[in-house]
Amino acid sequence: MATNNATNTVPLLLNGQLLIGSAGSNPSANTLIAGPGITILNTPGNIEISAGGAGGFSTVDAVLGAYTLSSSTQYITDFGAPLTYTLPAIAAVGDTYRIIGKSTFGWTVAQNIGQQINVGDLATTVGLGGSVSSNNPFDCITIVCVTANTEFVSYGVQGNLTVI
Numbered sequence: 001m002a003t004n005n006a007t008n009t010v011p012l013l014l015n016g017q018l019l020i021g022s023a024g025s026n027p028s029a030n031t032l033i034a035g036p037g038i039t040i041l042n043t044p045g046n047i048e049i050s051a052g053g054a055g056g057f058s059t060v061d062a063v064l065g066a067y068t069l070s071s072s073t074q075y076i077t078d079f080g081a082p083l084t085y086t087l088p089a090i091a092a093v094g095d096t097y098r099i100i101g102k103s104t105f106g107w108t109v110a111q112n113i114g115q116q117i118n119v120g121d122l123a124t125t126v127g128l129g130g131s132v133s134s135n136n137p138f139d140c141i142t143i144v145c146v147t148a149n150t151e152f153v154s155y156g157v158q159g160n161l162t163v164i
Contacts, residue, residue, distance in 0.1 A: 016040070016042020017030060032049070056072060058072065058074075059075075059076065061078050062077050062107075063079055066084045068088055069085050069087055069088055071095035071096060071097065072095075073097060077134075079105065082108065083105065084110055085110070086109070092145060092148055093145055094144065095145040101139040104137045107139075108131050108134075109131060109143065111130045114150050118153045119154045124164060134162075138158070139159030141156070141161065142156040
């Protein structure tokens with residue numbers, strides 16, 4: 001251990017380690033943990049934290065016919081037929097999804113049992129029959145979970161959407 005004075009000691013730390021306090025205990029050497037869309041690069045004397053994708057979102061070039069949405073992911077709709085995205089059955093409050101239109105065939109966001117999407121002053125039918133769909137090639141939507149697993153709110157809507 002390196003000593004900084006006669007009464008205190010500081011342990012030798014590895015690249016990227018910090019002293020992190022805990023109530024009722026002495027601080028210990030630990031490293032930061034990267035969350036979704038975040039990278040941490042530890043080098044001698046430096047910690048670099050950066051967000052990947054678009055503001056911490058990963059990007060999927062959606063070229064298949066159907067996807068189950070993943071949190072912190074944006075989907076660029078690029079398919080030669082109508083594309084269906086389905087909300088995940090399990091979603092935490094704050095989970096966010098982006099759909100960006102590119103294909104002339106458009107997209108639909110489908111729901112699972114008990115789920116509903118609120119789009120402005122409109123709301124989808126609760127459950128499997130409810131959906132939000134694009135009407136133009138470049139329609140976009142961002143959806144965030146506001147009640148775990150069941151209730152979602154859209155914001156950042158661009159275009160003319162159909163809410164069923």
